[in-house]
Amino acid sequence: MSEEHAYDLVILGGGPAGMAAAIYAARANLKTIVLESNITGGLVNSTYIVENFPTYPEIHGMKLMEKMREHVDSLNIEVEEICEVEKLELEGPIKRITTDGGVYTAVAVILATGRKPIPLETPTEAEQVHWCAICDGMAYKDKHVLVVGGGNSAFDEALYMLSIGIARITLVEMMPRYFAAPSTQEQLFKCSDGKAEGFTSTKVTDLVVEDGKLTGAVLQHTETGEERTIPVDGVFVFLGQSPNNDLFKDQIELNAQGYIKTDRDMNTSLPGVFGAGDINEKSYRQITTAMADGTIAALAAQRYVREQKASCSA
Numbered sequence: 001m002s003e004e005h006a007y008d009l010v011i012l013g014g015g016p017a018g019m020a021a022a023i024y025a026a027r028a029n030l031k032t033i034v035l036e037s038n039i040t041g042g043l044v045n046s047t048y049i050v051e052n053f054p055t056y057p058e059i060h061g062m063k064l065m066e067k068m069r070e071h072v073d074s075l076n077i078e079v080e081e082i083c084e085v086e087k088l089e090l091e092g093p094i095k096r097i098t099t100d101g102g103v104y105t106a107v108a109v110i111l112a113t114g115r116k117p118i119p120l121e122t123p124t125e126a127e128q129v130h131w132c133a134i135c136d137g138m139a140y141k142d143k144h145v146l147v148v149g150g151g152n153s154a155f156d157e158a159l160y161m162l163s164i165g166i167a168r169i170t171l172v173e174m175m176p177r178y179f180a181a182p183s184t185q186e187q188l189f190k191c192s193d194g195k196a197e198g199f200t201s202t203k204v205t206d207l208v209v210e211d212g213k214l215t216g217a218v219l220q221h222t223e224t225g226e227e228r229t230i231p232v233d234g235v236f237v238f239l240g241q242s243p244n245n246d247l248f249k250d251q252i253e254l255n256a257q258g259y260i261k262t263d264r265d266m267n268t269s270l271p272g273v274f275g276a277g278d279i280n281e282k283s284y285r286q287i288t289t290a291m292a293d294g295t296i297a298a299l300a301a302q303r304y305v306r307e308q309k310a311s312c313s314a
Helices: 016-027 042-046 061-074 133-140 152-163 182-190 287-313
Strands: 004-012 032-035 078-080 085-089 095-099 102-111 115-117 144-148 168-172 196-199 202-210 213-221 227-231 234-237 241-243 273-275
Touching: 004 016, 004 095, 004 287, 016 032, 016 042, 016 061, 016 287, 042 061, 042 133, 061 078, 102 287, 133 144, 133 152, 133 234, 144 152, 152 168, 152 182, 152 234, 168 202, 182 196, 213 234, 273 287
Parallel strands: 004 032, 004 102, 032 078, 102 273, 144 168, 144 234, 168 196
Antiparallel strands: 085 095, 095 102, 115 241, 202 213, 213 227
């Protein structure tokens, strides 16, 4: 039987929301642990340059998250990375979180699980399909890559890949227009010495793999149905994100899109369970809004834990 570890607060997710919550919880003297399925930092790690975070005119996303992690570590907050949560039991006065490394119990839980990239759905799969240019782009120096998506992320990542020596980029968007800022579009298509081309009303219908290696992509015009195959060495997908709610989607109230419904204090539909960051139903998803959610959730969790302990001792 797995050993149980008791805490005041368990935070699921080590992105900006989760780490901000941990900092506030630790300063409130709550015994806290952060459980992260990957490494701390979340999707911010894959952001090339952050230019809208107060205090830094510009900073690499991973560097910013390293600084947040340093703050967490300075408070001696426990963090478990590469931690697979197998089961959540969120009802009742004591919550149970079963992981591949043990069982954690807590009076309160903050769900800061964020979002995950929407996959490229094609009949043929390939190892050369990626969702992070910073993580995987260098492997394609002097090669041709396909970028799927027409928003700011797709264009920003394409520009980054050109800066590290990608020889050629083809960008496709299935809608009739791109959604990135016009200035970013101009920078990619008009200021890249012809190294980048783009197509709207175009989707990827399949991949061409030979001897386990990606050699091409099948593109289809969404209006005419015409198909053509282009040679590519790698594919980078930026189709947006969907909520990471698999662990709790049947336990708390979500909206139609799968995001957590919370009140102004980040309370969910279950007492002692709070939501924070991109997993929440909200109008704006930024690093700063995630951190604000984490702050509020931690303060609300502190109050909840104190009240629960007071009622037990009365």
